[in-house]
Amino acid sequence: MSLEIRAGELLALVGENGAGKSSLMNVLYGLYHPDEGDILLDGQPVRFKSPRDAIARGIGMVHQHFMLVPTLTVAENVVLGREPTRWGRLDLERACAEVTATCQRFGFQLDPRARVDTLTVGSQQKVEIVKALHRGAKVLILDEPTAVLTPQEAEDLFRVARGLKEQGHTVVFISHKLREVLSVAERIAVMRRGALVAEVKAAETHVAELANLMVGESRPGQGTVEPYQPPTGEVLLEALALKALGEDGRAVLDGVTLTVHAGEIVGIAGVDGNGQRELAEVITGLRPLAEGQGTLLNRPLSALSPDEARRRGVSHVPEDRLRRAVVKDMSVEENMALGRQGHPPFARGPWLDFAGRRERTQKLLGAYDVRPPDPLLPVQALSGGNQQKVVVARELDSQPKLLVVVQPTRGLDISAVAQVHARLREERARGVGVLLISLDLEEVLTMSDRVYVLFEGKVTGTFTRPEFDEREIGRRMTCAEPAHG
Amino acid sequence: MGERWRAAVPSILSVALALVVCWIAIALTRDTEVASNAYLQMLYGGIGQWPRYLDGGDLAVIVRPLGEAASKAALLILTGLSVAVAFKAGLFNIGAQGQMVVGALAAAVVGAQLSAHALLHLPLALLAAAVAGALWALIAAALKLWRGVHEVISTIMLNWVAVTLVDNWLVVGPLRPTVTGGHSVSGTAEIFPTAHLPRLLGDISRMNLGFPMALAVAAFVWAWLIRTRRGFETRAAGLGPEAARAAGIPVKQRMAEAMGLAGALAGLAGAVLVLGTEFRYPGVLGAPYGFDGIAISLIGNNNPLGVTITALFFGALRAGGTRMQLLGVHKSFPELIQGLALLFVAGRLVWLALLRRRRTQPASAEVPRA
Numbered sequence: 001m002s003l004e005i006r007a008g009e010l011l012a013l014v015g016e017n018g019a020g021k022s023s024l025m026n027v028l029y030g031l032y033h034p035d036e037g038d039i040l041l042d043g044q045p046v047r048f049k050s051p052r053d054a055i056a057r058g059i060g061m062v063h064q065h066f067m068l069v070p071t072l073t074v075a076e077n078v079v080l081g082r083e084p085t086r087w088g089r090l091d092l093e094r095a096c097a098e099v100t101a102t103c104q105r106f107g108f109q110l111d112p113r114a115r116v117d118t119l120t121v122g123s124q125q126k127v128e129i130v131k132a133l134h135r136g137a138k139v140l141i142l143d144e145p146t147a148v149l150t151p152q153e154a155e156d157l158f159r160v161a162r163g164l165k166e167q168g169h170t171v172v173f174i175s176h177k178l179r180e181v182l183s184v185a186e187r188i189a190v191m192r193r194g195a196l197v198a199e200v201k202a203a204e205t206h207v208a209e210l211a212n213l214m215v216g217e218s219r220p221g222q223g224t225v226e227p228y229q230p231p232t233g234e235v236l237l238e239a240l241a242l243k244a245l246g247e248d249g250r251a252v253l254d255g256v257t258l259t260v261h262a263g264e265i266v267g268i269a270g271v272d273g274n275g276q277r278e279l280a281e282v283i284t285g286l287r288p289l290a291e292g293q294g295t296l297l298n299r300p301l302s303a304l305s306p307d308e309a310r311r312r313g314v315s316h317v318p319e320d321r322l323r324r325a326v327v328k329d330m331s332v333e334e335n336m337a338l339g340r341q342g343h344p345p346f347a348r349g350p351w352l353d354f355a356g357r358r359e360r361t362q363k364l365l366g367a368y369d370v371r372p373p374d375p376l377l378p379v380q381a382l383s384g385g386n387q388q389k390v391v392v393a394r395e396l397d398s399q400p401k402l403l404v405v406v407q408p409t410r411g412l413d414i415s416a417v418a419q420v421h422a423r424l425r426e427e428r429a430r431g432v433g434v435l436l437i438s439l440d441l442e443e444v445l446t447m448s449d450r451v452y453v454l455f456e457g458k459v460t461g462t463f464t465r466p467e468f469d470e471r472e473i474g475r476r477m478t479c480a481e482p483a484h485g
Numbered sequence: 486m487g488e489r490w491r492a493a494v495p496s497i498l499s500v501a502l503a504l505v506v507c508w509i510a511i512a513l514t515r516d517t518e519v520a521s522n523a524y525l526q527m528l529y530g531g532i533g534q535w536p537r538y539l540d541g542g543d544l545a546v547i548v549r550p551l552g553e554a555a556s557k558a559a560l561l562i563l564t565g566l567s568v569a570v571a572f573k574a575g576l577f578n579i580g581a582q583g584q585m586v587v588g589a590l591a592a593a594v595v596g597a598q599l600s601a602h603a604l605l606h607l608p609l610a611l612l613a614a615a616v617a618g619a620l621w622a623l624i625a626a627a628l629k630l631w632r633g634v635h636e637v638i639s640t641i642m643l644n645w646v647a648v649t650l651v652d653n654w655l656v657v658g659p660l661r662p663t664v665t666g667g668h669s670v671s672g673t674a675e676i677f678p679t680a681h682l683p684r685l686l687g688d689i690s691r692m693n694l695g696f697p698m699a700l701a702v703a704a705f706v707w708a709w710l711i712r713t714r715r716g717f718e719t720r721a722a723g724l725g726p727e728a729a730r731a732a733g734i735p736v737k738q739r740m741a742e743a744m745g746l747a748g749a750l751a752g753l754a755g756a757v758l759v760l761g762t763e764f765r766y767p768g769v770l771g772a773p774y775g776f777d778g779i780a781i782s783l784i785g786n787n788n789p790l791g792v793t794i795t796a797l798f799f800g801a802l803r804a805g806g807t808r809m810q811l812l813g814v815h816k817s818f819p820e821l822i823q824g825l826a827l828l829f830v831a832g833r834l835v836w837l838a839l840l841r842r843r844r845t846q847p848a849s850a851e852v853p854r855a
């Protein structure tokens with residue numbers, strides 16, 4: 001695996017999950033050590049023992065999950081680790097001044113005294129970038145930078161990237177969102193199974209070609225537009241003015257009204273933290289309803305318990321996989337039984353049915369192509385994508401009537417994403433109602449028949465497939481008032 | 486099976502290392518010959534003097550030590566299981582000692598104050614001990630599940646409450662036997678013979694029905710944890726409470742059940758002590774078997790089978806420890822071995838965690854293994 005990164009360019013590194021993109025960048029950033037081969041920096045071989053060395057040589061990295069202390073201010077986060085001190089104590093004034101200077105130099109608008117947890121995700125990402133630049137980074141590695149951003153925020157990020165390039169910095173994007181990559185990068189390196197398979201100029205290629213390079217085989221285009229049919233199935237979920245409170249007593253859902261019919265996929269679009277997670281929790285019985293009412297599968301929605309929700313026929317693919325979807329220290333087959341541990345083939349009366357469980361698990365592992373297909377392995381030994389396959393297999397296998405899926409494809413590679421999407425469409429064809437909650441707007445738009453936009457716990461827009469307008473939806477995701485004119 | 490062995494290896498190595506360290510400790514304070522002899526005596530005291538028996542000795546020279554070891558092991562099995570069951574539900578039960586004290590007192594009261602036929606009296610006394618231990622443990626469970634009080638804190642404090650309440654008040658106050666014949670006895674009134682746990686080997690050994698009962702209880706706990714749906718739900722609640730909740734498992738209920746069972750097991754240990762060997766609640770409940778349960782459970786990997794094997798091993802060491810005194814070596818060395826083994830097991834957990842973290846780091850970034 002060889003890759004050349006030139007000074008002052010916008011390079012994108014694309015590849016499926018597990019293709020080795022993140023590993024390569026972690027090697028460059030000093031988190032991993034190469035078993036063989038060298039890193040040449042300005043023609044000199046270097047050896048990074050830790051990220052500290054990499055930072056010293058001008059390499060900065062912005063991780064997919066931000067490494068910020070939420071309760072500290074922007075300035076404190078940026079100078080963390082190399083704080084200006086006076087008499088051995090943090091000199092906050094100087095820190096603010098330094099950070100303001102850095103922001104101005106690169107054209108960022110950030111208030112150095114704002115607490116990080118009060119900022120939007122887009123701004124937090126900028127704090128991460130400023131942090132890297134403040135430490136003198138000349139090469140900036142961005143790992144899946146747009147995964148959590150709205151289209152507007154993403155474009156803002158691209159503008160920043162181009163600005164950095166103008167000033168002679170190098171920006172490396174790691175992504176598997178091909179359209180974005182094409183719009184921002186100049187050169188695109190494609191990785192597959194740990195090797196570089198192609199380097200192309202963005203101006204000379206298109207999405208289909210890149211997708212083929214990534215996957216290594218020709219596949220039907222995934223963006224096939226389906227005709228829209230208005231929902232005709234029975235109403236599975238009817239929610240009226242739902243209100244739910246967060247841990248701090250603030251309303252996280254504030255008058256949400258929505259319906260889901262049998263045989264349709266209803267998408268919920270929104271920026272992270274605008275009530276999507278709580279909506280899923282209310283419908284699956286994990287969070288009590290504060291106000292409002294509704295019917296879920298012909299019975300009232302209030303006073304719903306997770307057990308009751310499951311009995312009515314609600315399946316749930318939660319967002320937080322390791323915490324809520326699987327017991328990570330338990331084996332794959334034990335996790336397959338989770339939620340259905342009292343029913344055949346997983347139990348016979350009060351006793352567990354080991355043979356039945358093994359048989360069903362093996363069938364599902366095969367059907368969903370989980371690797372390795374070992375029912376005895378602890379779930380945490382599987383990769384994230386395979387863990388998700390286990391969860392999806394389990395939830396669909398219980399023959400649900402309503403399926404609540406939150407971020408079902410986060411961290412999955414293209415073929416796994418396509419598989420999950422195909423399964424969701426199959427369920428819809430079977431007459432299942434699907435509530436799809438995702439932060440990936442592209443996913444919501446390609447999958448859904450109807451879309452509700454959530455902003456600050458309120459529905460700020462409803463769209464059916466023929467009226468999908470990415471820009472308008474994006475606007476509703478960031479502001480409650482619909483744009484006029 | 487291979488998997489199970491691999492899980493046991495660190496515990497076995499820890500115990501072996503503890504044995505070596507203790508031998509060195511004796512050798513340093515005395516000399517190597519005494520150390521080796523002391524270990525030999527401990528072996529004889531734990532599993533019997535086989536050479537003497539084979540040379541034509543009395544059968545008692547192996548039966549008596551084995552019986553003694555089994556009596557001690559019975560108590561360790563029960564308190565070890567108590568801690569292990571709570572562990573499986575994600576709770577750390579430090580309170581086995583307190584639960585055992587309460588259970589022992591309940592057994593002593595029912596055994597002495599009630600008169601009934603043996604077929605009824607003994608089960609009643611055992612049941613009373615189990616219920617008392619369970620209720621004592623459920624105080625901690627209630628505080629944890631409704632008020633968020635950490636069970637380590639509450640069970641430790643409840644230990645002291647139990648000891649103070651029972652040893653310092655009830656036994657010397659209200660439950661003090663009416664003095665007859667002028668000499669006072671310490672502890673509560675002696676229990677009726679109908680409540681005795683029958684001795685199984687006659688007069689040769691003090692081993693009683695408590696030992697097979699402990700083994701049966703261990704088998705029951707194993708079946709409950711591994712084979713039943715409820716056990717599965719309890720383990721899931723312990724390993725991933727949030728995932729268990731999302732799966733529709735009543736997590737709080739399962740935790741409370743497990744804590745109640747843990748208390749009942751510790752209470753039974755108290756009953757076995759009172760009904761099997763002491764025949765009254767003694768003035769001060771001697772050995773801290775409840776605290777030993779923590780060590781037994783951890784060395785036994787919190788697994789019913791592991792706990793049983795560990796308890797048998799340390800029961801034998803304890804029984805053999807008394808024989809060490811013949812050589813002037815203090816009989817508390819088996820406890821030192823147990824303590825060191827626990828220390829090494831705990832060290833192993835730290836060590837494994839470090840090792841695992843290093844190994845899973847590349848995996849989490851999804852490196853394909855070519």
